[in-house]
Amino acid sequence: MANTAPLHGIRVIEIAGLGPAPFCGMLLADMGAEVLLIERAGGKSSAPLELGRHAIFNRGKRSIALDLKNPEGVDAVLRLVATADVLIEGMRPGVMERLGLGPDACLARKPSLVYGRMTGWGQDGPLAQAAGHDLNYIALSGALWYSGQAGTAPLAPPTLVGDLGGGALYLAMGVLAAVLHARGTGQGQVVDAAIVDGSANLMNLLLSLQSAGQMPDARGQGLLDGPHWYGSYRCACGGFVTLGALEPPFYALLLERLGLSEDADFQHPYDPRRWPALRERFNQLFATQSRDHWVRLLEGTDACFAPVLTPAQAQTHPHLAARQVYVTQDGVLQAAPAPRFSTQPPAAIKPIPQRGSDGMAVLREAGFTEAEIIQLQSGPGF
Numbered sequence: 001m002a003n004t005a006p007l008h009g010i011r012v013i014e015i016a017g018l019g020p021a022p023f024c025g026m027l028l029a030d031m032g033a034e035v036l037l038i039e040r041a042g043g044k045s046s047a048p049l050e051l052g053r054h055a056i057f058n059r060g061k062r063s064i065a066l067d068l069k070n071p072e073g074v075d076a077v078l079r080l081v082a083t084a085d086v087l088i089e090g091m092r093p094g095v096m097e098r099l100g101l102g103p104d105a106c107l108a109r110k111p112s113l114v115y116g117r118m119t120g121w122g123q124d125g126p127l128a129q130a131a132g133h134d135l136n137y138i139a140l141s142g143a144l145w146y147s148g149q150a151g152t153a154p155l156a157p158p159t160l161v162g163d164l165g166g167g168a169l170y171l172a173m174g175v176l177a178a179v180l181h182a183r184g185t186g187q188g189q190v191v192d193a194a195i196v197d198g199s200a201n202l203m204n205l206l207l208s209l210q211s212a213g214q215m216p217d218a219r220g221q222g223l224l225d226g227p228h229w230y231g232s233y234r235c236a237c238g239g240f241v242t243l244g245a246l247e248p249p250f251y252a253l254l255l256e257r258l259g260l261s262e263d264a265d266f267q268h269p270y271d272p273r274r275w276p277a278l279r280e281r282f283n284q285l286f287a288t289q290s291r292d293h294w295v296r297l298l299e300g301t302d303a304c305f306a307p308v309l310t311p312a313q314a315q316t317h318p319h320l321a322a323r324q325v326y327v328t329q330d331g332v333l334q335a336a337p338a339p340r341f342s343t344q345p346p347a348a349i350k351p352i353p354q355r356g357s358d359g360m361a362v363l364r365e366a367g368f369t370e371a372e373i374i375q376l377q378s379g380p381g382f
Helices: 020-030 071-081 095-099 103-109 134-141 160-185 195-201 204-211 248-258 272-286 291-298 311-316 318-323 359-365 370-377
Strands: 011-015 034-040 062-066 086-089 114-119 189-194 230-234 240-244 305-308 326-329 332-335
Touching: 011 020, 011 071, 020 034, 020 086, 020 114, 020 160, 034 071, 062 071, 062 359, 071 103, 071 370, 086 160, 103 114, 114 160, 134 160, 134 195, 160 189, 160 195, 189 195, 230 272, 240 291, 248 291, 291 305, 311 318, 311 326, 311 332, 359 370
Parallel strands: 011 034, 011 086, 034 062, 086 114, 114 189
Antiparallel strands: 230 240, 240 305, 326 332
């Protein structure tokens, strides 16, 4: 069957790095783009962990190892850029320019190129050159503020809100928007995707609630972080469950299922003054039974309920199993590509390449002569 994936025909050069830029490359590869991963020749990557065959974010890519401190390696990248639609990188501002692979050099080779840049703080501003990680970026942007209850330190799921939500997804969206623009005009451009920008942008729904007086700055008093009917609870078995019965009909059903419909304490669900005491009652109630008990009682109803599962448990849950959300391939548990498209079959999980495993083939396809390939191979640690 011919490749009919949505991004078939788009070629992406990815300069190997950390976190959100590689994840963006995976998203593009999952949707059918050809992603050429330029990895460091010789030695290990700059990542604190060498993930190898466990690097799910590299699935579906082709790997070529080049020495970017060698002029011949830099020239090889520029020749590959001339055949590409997109380049993505996640270095600190100025690093790519010092390597001779900055936007000016690359756009000179391919004027219609989309040059995607992924950083934490952005390409400019007082903090642009400072080191940081996901938690730091979302702390400064305000995205971390509501993550936790009153009296506790804010804590967010590692990397999800910043690196991936505010970073990789915004880079992918920006790159695809710029590709559409380039195809219509022939004009390439730089996409400056900063995690601090993207995670702040993610706040706009909560800022809408805040503006309407529904999410005050004081944590634990807002519509989505204070009520007893919106939160997570520990069960007798040590597992957890979640509730999200925001709308009155859903709340009424929740009370009915819990046998609390006639309890006067629960008849004013939107009164913030009552929330702490009612949350404590829910804490005590859910602690009386196992998570499985609450699943049998509430799952599948409009009470807005779900158990808190590990990824391995999620894989076998009937709903996720029916949709094949998680798969195990080559011994690695991973989530299947998303989203789904109505006119294309579900994307197959593609293999994770070994470092440099596609180098010779990529170079030949790009028109490098055998002599040039041999010369590149003779560099340090090819």
